[in-house]
Amino acid sequence: MSLVWDVNYIAVVVAAVAGMVIGAVYFMPAVAGNAWMKALGKTPDDFKGANQPVLYAMAAVFTLLMATTLAAVIGWADAHTLVNGALAGFLMWLGFSLPVIGLTFMFELRPMANHIITGLDYLITFVVMGAIIGAWPVAAV
Numbered sequence: 788m789s790l791v792w793d794v795n796y797i798a799v800v801v802a803a804v805a806g807m808v809i810g811a812v813y814f815m816p817a818v819a820g821n822a823w824m825k826a827l828g829k830t831p832d833d834f835k836g837a838n839q840p841v842l843y844a845m846a847a848v849f850t851l852l853m854a855t856t857l858a859a860v861i862g863w864a865d866a867h868t869l870v871n872g873a874l875a876g877f878l879m880w881l882g883f884s885l886p887v888i889g890l891t892f893m894f895e896l897r898p899m900a901n902h903i904i905t906g907l908d909y910l911i912t913f914v915v916m917g918a919i920i921g922a923w924p925v926a927a928v
Contacts, residue, residue, distance in 0.1 A: 793862040794855060798923035802854040802916035807847060809915060813908045826901035850912075857913065858920045872921015876913035884909045 814820045816831075824830060857879055861867065866875045885906055892902045 790859075790863055792859065793925055794858040795920070795923050795925055798920045799851070799854045799858050801923070802857070802919040803847070803851040805919055806850040806854060806912045806916050809912050810846065810850075810908060813911065819904050819908070822900065823904045826898050826904060853913070854916050854920065857916055861917065861920050862925070866917075866921050867925055869918045869922035873914045873918040875921065876915070876917020877910070879917070880910050880913035884913060 812818060814823060824833075857876060860879060861872050861875045864871070864875055866872055888906050888909065889902055892905075
């Protein structure tokens with residue numbers, strides 16, 4: 788078995804930026820941010836001491852890693868269409884992201900609302916990133 792690494796890095800960067808934008812919009816107070824903080828038992832004041840530049844830099848690195856891995860899987864599955872890429876993103880979310888979130892939150896005794904809010908964010912992110920990567924021409928590396 789030979790796995791060819793045909794990752795389109797332009798598509799990966801665009802997908803990662805889209806993932807960051809999705810997270811930024813999704814966790815706005817008017818969308819899911821207030822419900823997320825309530826599920827965590829936090830208030831906006833609890834986040835004021837956080838090192839925001841480091842948090843966002845790490846979020847960008849992890850989102851880029853997710854997009855790169857998703858691109859590799861899409862390449863290996865030859866899922867180079869918008870629909871197939873979105874399906875690959877959905878399957879990666881269903882098989883990896885959702886169980887990891889679920890197991891982590893269950894053993895941390897977090898409320899189900901937290902699992903649902905976080906899981907939905909990753910569902911949207913993986914499907915959109917997969918659609919972007921799948922739809923992008925492979926030859927544009």
